[in-house]
Amino acid sequence: MASADLLRREEEFYESLFDSAKGDAAAAKTRGQMIERKIEALEDMATKVSNRRSRRWLNDRLLIELVPRLHVEEIKGLFAPPPFGEEAPLSAFCRTSVGEWDAFRSIDMDVEARFMQRMKQSSAKQKNLVNEDESIVLNAWRRIDCQTREAMKRNFLPELLEIYEERIRAFIEDTTDKDVLVLNVQDPFQRLLLHGVCEFYNVTSTTTGTVQDGKPWKTTTIKKRSGTGVAPMITLKHNCASRDVQMYFSLFEQHNLHVRRKHNYASYNEQP
Known part of the structure; x- marks a missing residue:
């Protein structure tokens, strides 16, 4: 005490x-x-x-x-929230309670329903368009030989692919009677990429060898097919550079590998 x-x-x-x-x-x-x-x-x-x-x-x-x-x-200031006693910012609900949002809050239910329906239809059309483009690119990618696909992914040369694609797309879109395109590509790997681009755009490509000045000379002849149509919107350059498309294509290749293994297993069991 x-x-x-x-x-x-x-x-x-x-x-x-x-x-x-x-x-x-x-x-x-x-x-x-x-x-x-x-x-x-x-x-x-x-x-x-x-x-x-x-x-x-x-x-x-x-x-x-x-x-x-x-x-x-x-x-x-000691008990106020940060930043150091300043007034807290208005929430989204407080900001929408002002008079400028009265027209939005008092919108007619039928108008709102029609607006939401148009938004759904627009998104569905866009999704279908994207799926259609992806389907066209996937079918074009299937036409490329497996060895060429691996070479494109392993040694990606976007500038060279862009040059080849510009020449071939201009050749496909040409409305004149020119049905043959001749390119002189001497490097073996570059010719492999050229043949892959031709397969992607559904045109035939043939390489022949001659001798000029005592040196071998390679000439690639490109022709249109009967089924050659409009060039796809997605180019091979952007196709190979896209990570999502690469994943999509890898899944496609895994599916093909599974089908081949299943076919080989069935053929092995059918042997006497």
Whole structure:
């Protein structure tokens, strides 16, 4: 228990140093002198008190006296959400409650239903168009030899593929009677890519060898087929560069591998 003297002196120190002092004599003292006097008194009382509870109170009181009293705005800033006491931004529900959204909130149910139906039809048409383009590209990719497909994916040359595709697409879209396109490609790997591009666009390609100036000379002849139609919208360059399409094609190749294994297994079981 604290002594009577301690309780009496507690009433004297109850007011903060940063409040107005009592009496004319206290008002005459400067603020720094009041702080020093009360801190010294609290330290003196803390050394004399043996009760743990009273000592704890004195230590807390000493810390309170060392810190100035906060104003209302400062206290509000301590408990306000970040950023550091600023007003929180309005939520989406508060922003939509303004007058500009009245027409949207009061829209007729029939108009809303027709609008949603048109949106669904538009998305369905776009999805069907994308699926149709993917189907055309997949069929064109199937025509390419397996070895050529692996070569295109293993050593991807977009600039060379773009050059070949521009020549062949211009040849297909040509409305004149020109049915033959002749290209002189001497590099074996580049000729392999050229044949793959021709298979992708459903045109025939034949390479013949001659001798010019004592050196072998290769000539690739490209002709239109009877089933050669309009060139697909997705080019082979973008097709090989697309990650999603590559995954789609890898699944297609895995399916073909599974079918071949199943066919080989059935043929093996049919053997006597």
